[in-house]
Amino acid sequence: MEKIAFLGLGRMGLPMARRLAAAGHPLTVWNRSPGRAEGLTGDRRAGVTVAATAAEAVRGADVVVTMLSDPAAVAEVAGRCAAQLAPGALWIDMSSIGPRATAELRERLPQGVVLVDAPVIGSVGPAASGELVVFAGGEEADVDRAWPVLERLGRVRRCGGPGSGAALKVVVIGAIVASVTALGEVMAVADELGVPREQAREVLSVGPLAGVVARAFGTEADFPVRLAAKDLALAGGGPVLRAAREVLLADPSIAERDLSAVVQVPRAVAV
Known part of the structure; x- marks a missing residue:
């Protein structure tokens, strides 16, 4: 399985990260408040690494998943870590930031790094049970690559090209x-x-x-x-x-x- 960096362990991010860890993905997690990572306990903790910084979390990752509160948070985190991404990495933004901020995020990513916008409908319960509705936007090949991650989190709907999921x-x-x-x-x-x-x-x-x-x-x-x-x-x-x-x-x-x-x-x- 591809190595995943999961950034943002808030109300929604923590149960989503748990599901990816439970599926066996090699997972590195980061949150601005470090104590949140303690929620990844028990058997699910196997294979989970807690990073001290966002840059450390994404270094060497095949896939980066962000689940952050707003456009400013996504821009701030991207500014901290985008330079550490290797060509070929896939960034899946599941935050609710709208198409304009999604386009700005795409512009911030290094050459060779692709973005799928995949915001969700649903609350903490569906996040824990894998029953979110996921709106996926991006190039078809990029959404195909993101699919195994997204389908673990909910029912995925292809929305069209870049920014269409956010819209x-x-x-x-x-x-x-x-x-x-x-x-x-x-x-x-x-x-x-x-x-x-x-x-x-x-x-x-x-x-x-x-x-x-x-x-x-x-x-x-x-x-x-x-x-x-x-x-x-x-x-x-x-x-x-x-x-x-x-x-x-x-x-x-x-x-x-x-x-x-x-x-x-x-x-x-x-x-």
């Missing part, structure tokens, strides 16, 4: 986040009008908004509100997406809570 992720997550945020507003209206929340939820859950309701009232996801707001910023868009982002940023107390907090935390609206 589709922006579209899909923008729809999800804006819809859940709008549902939070609707539930606030229900509170103001005296409609019991359970009654409103029951009726909404059997209509065309069933999927949104399920996500909004779910208890297993772990997608912080601050990252949802970041993803809406990547989408740009018109007044609806901008307004949804403003709502998410308005209450700092829910910034680290799952997106469902925007629905489940009662708030006042004018009706």
Whole structure:
């Protein structure tokens, strides 16, 4: 198996790295907070090396996987380690950074190093069980090479050429986040009008908004509100997406809570 360097052991990165280690990939991991690597314990730790720096992690790697929080983090890490990549290396970026930052990352890579953009839909549970949805963009041969790694992490969808996976992720997550945020507003209206929340939820859950309701009232996801707001910023868009982002940023107390907090935390609206 190809040697993999996995950079970023946050909420999503750690369980994803575990899956690759469990599959037998020679794995070197790095995280800005070194203690996170302690999560790779037990039998899964066999064959796992913890690097002190990003540059050390990617040195000699055939494949580099990044799972980082935002475009700035990806740019910073690339700046630390890209020069250590050998020609022929494959960089798989699974972060949610949008097509513009993906193109900038491609420009930073040394000649002979190729990039596949492969952001995911799904939270910590699917990351641990290998049930993420992976949007893969890149040259066909490069996606073929990335496939054995990606399919270990979830169901892979070919999106097209370079940047297409990053672009589709922006579209899909923008729809999800804006819809859940709008549902939070609707539930606030229900509170103001005296409609019991359970009654409103029951009726909404059997209509065309069933999927949104399920996500909004779910208890297993772990997608912080601050990252949802970041993803809406990547989408740009018109007044609806901008307004949804403003709502998410308005209450700092829910910034680290799952997106469902925007629905489940009662708030006042004018009706």
